[in-house]
Amino acid sequence: xxxxxxxxxxxxxxxxxxxxxxxxxxxxxxxxxxxxxxxxxxxxxxxxxxxxxxxxxxxxxxxxxxxxxxxxxxxxxxxxxxxxxxxxxxxxxxxxxxxxxxxxxxxxxxxxxxxxxxxxxxxxxxxxxxxxxxxxxxxxxxxxxxxxxxxxxxxxxxxxxxxxxxxxxxxxxx
Numbered sequence: 001x002x003x004x005x006x007x008x009x010x011x012x013x014x015x016x017x018x019x020x021x022x023x024x025x026x027x028x029x030x031x032x033x034x035x036x037x038x039x040x041x042x043x044x045x046x047x048x049x050x051x052x053x054x055x056x057x058x059x060x061x062x063x064x065x066x067x068x069x070x071x072x073x074x075x076x077x078x079x080x081x082x083x084x085x086x087x088x089x090x091x092x093x094x095x096x097x098x099x100x101x102x103x104x105x106x107x108x109x110x111x112x113x114x115x116x117x118x119x120x121x122x123x124x125x126x127x128x129x130x131x132x133x134x135x136x137x138x139x140x141x142x143x144x145x146x147x148x149x150x151x152x153x154x155x156x157x158x159x160x161x162x163x164x165x166x167x168x169x170x171x172x173x174x
Contacts, residue, residue, distance in 0.1 A: 035149045037062075037141070038130040042094055042120045045107060050094070050118065052147060059169040060092040062141040064128060067097070067105040069137040071156050076113065078159050083117045086166050090145070093117035098137060099125035144169050 042050045063079060065072035083093045095115065097106040099122050110119045120127070128134040131141065132152075142151040142165055151165060 037143045037147045037149055040127055040130045042096070042118070042127070045110060045119050045121065052143075055092060055143070056147055057145050058090055058092050059086075059145055059166060060094065060143050061166075062131065062143065063093065063095045064122075064131070064134045064137055064139040065095055065097060066101045066137045067109050068101065072138045075138065075156050076115075078157070080113075080116060082159065082163065082166070085163070086170065087116070090170055091166070094120060096120045096122050096127050098122060098128060098134075142166065142169075 037052045040052045044050060061082070065076070067073070079093075079095070087093070095117055097103075097120065101121070103121050103123070106119065106121055109115075122128055131139075136154055138153075138155065138157075140153040140157055140162075141149050142153070142162065144150050150169065151162075153162070
């Protein structure tokens with residue numbers, strides 16, 4: 001009888017240790033791993049090129065969108081407000097139009113809505129591929145000055161939360 005109790009106790013101890021180890025590994029992988037932005041080159045509508053390496057030292061957003069995306073169009077005024085609120089030496093914003101978006105639509109939308117930030121056509125889909133195969137629009141990445149992805153937002157952004165994160169990063173990077 002004592003052997004059975006010792007056996008149960010040892011299995012319980014092993015299971016508890018296993019659960020603790022799994023939780024610790026999960027926490028390390030979730031919290032300890034920092035994802036960096038891919039080495040990417042953006043070709044702006046103006047023809048100018050900009051790389052993620054050149055953006056080091058800045059907090060920035062990479063926003064994948066499309067003129068055919070109702071949510072993208074709905075939140076674009078708030079994206080403009082976000083850019084206007086934080087624009088400056090330490091903040092930037094790159095709006096990447098998806099490959100299926102007709103270039104004429106993108107340039108017309110950019111001009112008629114006076115988009116104040118950098119706009120890029122992802123003509124061949126390579127940028128979407130580099131940024132973890134973006135399929136859903138809008139998808140927005142918040143990147144810190146060291147090139148680490150702080151947040152990936154799928155769908156419409158929670159602007160108060162996004163603004164808090166940008167403000168925190170900018171106050172830490174200046």
